[in-house]
Amino acid sequence: MASFERRGKNSWRLVLSLGFGPNRKRMKQYQSLVIEDPALQQSISALDEIDPNILKSANNLNRFIESKEATSTAIRHAKKLNQHFQDEYLKFKYQAETGSLVRVKKIKFADFVEIWREKYGSDPEKLSPATYSNYNIVINSRLIPAFGHFWIDEITPLMILSFLKDLEKPGARLTPKMSGTLTERQKEKLMKPLDVGTIGYIYRVLKNILNRAVEWKLLAENPMNGIPKPGEKDPKRKLLEQRENPQFYDEAEAQRVVDALYKESRKWRLLILGSMIGGARRGELNGLEWPYVHFDEGYISIENNIPLSKHGKAVEKGPKSIASYRNIDMPKWYMDELRAYKDEWNHEKEQLEAEGLWQGGDRQYVFHNGTGKPYYYQHPSKWWKRFCERHGIRYIKFHGLRHSSGTLLLEDEDESNFDSILKVIQQRLGHSRFSTTSDVYVHVTKKVKRRAAGKYDKFARGNATIPKGDNGDKLGTQIFGKDHFESSENNLPLQ
Structure with a gap:
């Protein structure tokens, strides 16, 4: 039977008995359990309205289920929660018995960040000074205010999803530190949602920190696993912006x-x-x-x-x-x-x-x-x-x-020389991988596009010869001009 103790409104502590130690003291192991499922939270509220002590412990919950005074609806809520506790307890027990359970030392997120800074972030072999500086801006302005006061093992996927969702809302931008009052333009910008790229960078910093917590055995699993990186909401608009203002010169x-x-x-x-x-x-x-x-x-x-x-x-x-x-x-x-x-x-x-x-x-x-x-x-x-x-x-x-x-090196080159020129560009720009040069940095310019389109000039039908028909009429040659192809009566599929 599952053993648990209530710790908060939607949180409990599972208790696993490991028998007695050499000093005859009972040995126990604990694991936090936070219930985020809305349906289960509804059952919690229903039972709390009847009596907040029902969910205080496993014994209380079992006594309530066995009682004859409760309504069938209340019993249904109680059994649903009891089954959830049993499932989580069995997983906890299996992990402990197979050695796959990570014993979590209680540490708050803000305190762990200081360890991360000392052992990882400040190491130039791990992060460049510029990247570390940018990470610290995100940590101090976004992550510590949102998660700093939580025990690191109590940060859940739902909490992170809610945090990322809030960043997408208007007004998520931070007021700049400055003397004097904001201009109207600054006020207007503050009310715009954060750029997707900025949200993605915040996501990246948080995931990096939590990955280290997993590596250093403070977390069994990164709660961000399965949470996709925020992507471009309107890829068509992004493409149009890139076309209107490409980030290179011809x-x-x-x-x-x-x-x-x-x-x-x-x-x-x-x-x-x-x-x-x-x-x-x-x-x-x-x-x-x-x-x-x-x-x-x-x-x-x-x-x-x-x-x-x-x-x-x-x-x-x-x-x-x-x-x-x-x-x-x-x-x-x-x-x-x-x-x-x-x-x-x-x-x-x-x-x-x-x-x-x-x-x-x-x-x-x-x-x-x-x-x-x-x-x-x-x-x-x-x-x-x-x-x-x-x-x-x-x-x-x-x-x-x-x-x-x-781009300028490629612009006047014949397509047959592209691979060799790309290799030269890779060396000049200092790219580690050839794919970076070909896929990311080098763009096909207008001249190259026009030359590519020109390859199809051989299919033009400016002077078309009409052969003799099946019935022997329309012998000879007829010249089709622009007016012919644009005439509505000749707007037929080409065979």
Whole structure:
């Protein structure tokens, strides 16, 4: 018979007796049970209205079932709950006897997060500094307020589903920390639902933390198993948005970008082209130093990465992956201009040192903030957005410049060369897998699409010869023009 003790409105503790220990004390094992089924919760409410003590223990529930004073409806509710307790108790007993039961040390979610930070999150081998920083934003702003006060083993799938559903509702956005009052535009944005991508990122962080709890034997199973990652609600709308504003430039747009860059300083022109022509990541350009610029050989080496700034200081780490350590061949005109910029850079450094304003020490960041130190990691992206606004250029994210690099290499290539060119693009962009290059980053441009459509020109019927019919009439040749095919009387299926 199941043994249990009530702990809350819809929660109980199953009690498994393990006999007596060496000191003749009774040994017991416990497991929490939370009832989330709405039908069972209805039965709980019905019995609580009769007497809250009925469900206090297994003995009380059995006495009620055997009593002759209860109504048939109440007995039905009691038997339904009793069967549920029996089923859960037998599963608990089986796990304990077979050794598959994880003994859970009671720990609250907020306390476990601190363990996760120490043993996992802060380890750069597990998470990059930038990712860890973003995870902490989600943890502090979303996860701790929602789950921090719960025992980690009491977090249920239904609780997580409700949490994710609430994130989809209007008003789920957090009020920004700022001095002064919000503008009308900010107030309007606050009332919009969170982006699906943001909800998906929150889902990812929570699942990562709970996965560690399973690995470290604090949970028998991740309560997020079986809960799908929030997906795009309207894939058709997303597709239309991608078509209206693709995150890359074709050749004509790239030419307009270059023209506009020649109205800006040489430093920013070279930085932006380092991504659009060279395919370098933002953090790789932030971390680029002169010793890794090889003028005579015509390439730059990617050996450093600044993906994050913390407390005003750059966080440096190696490139994203082994494949990201690479040499990027650059056109001669770019290297010539980079050489001219180095002369300007040296002159600026001498002036700063003379005025006691140089803060770069022995480091030689190619694109520094005017004092020798690297730019704040997001600064290039912010400059790029203002640049697009100044010059009336269609805005794409800074990362889209990398997409453009691959696209521009493909644009004038014959389809028969695509595989070899994709391999070159993979190496230039520093992708670990060829599939990333072919499936994600490189897009088929307008020129390629037009060439593909042109393959079907041989099926055109601009000059159609009509053979002699079965009855011998209509001999000779008849020329069909546009008017013929568009005439309603000739709107028949082609045979």
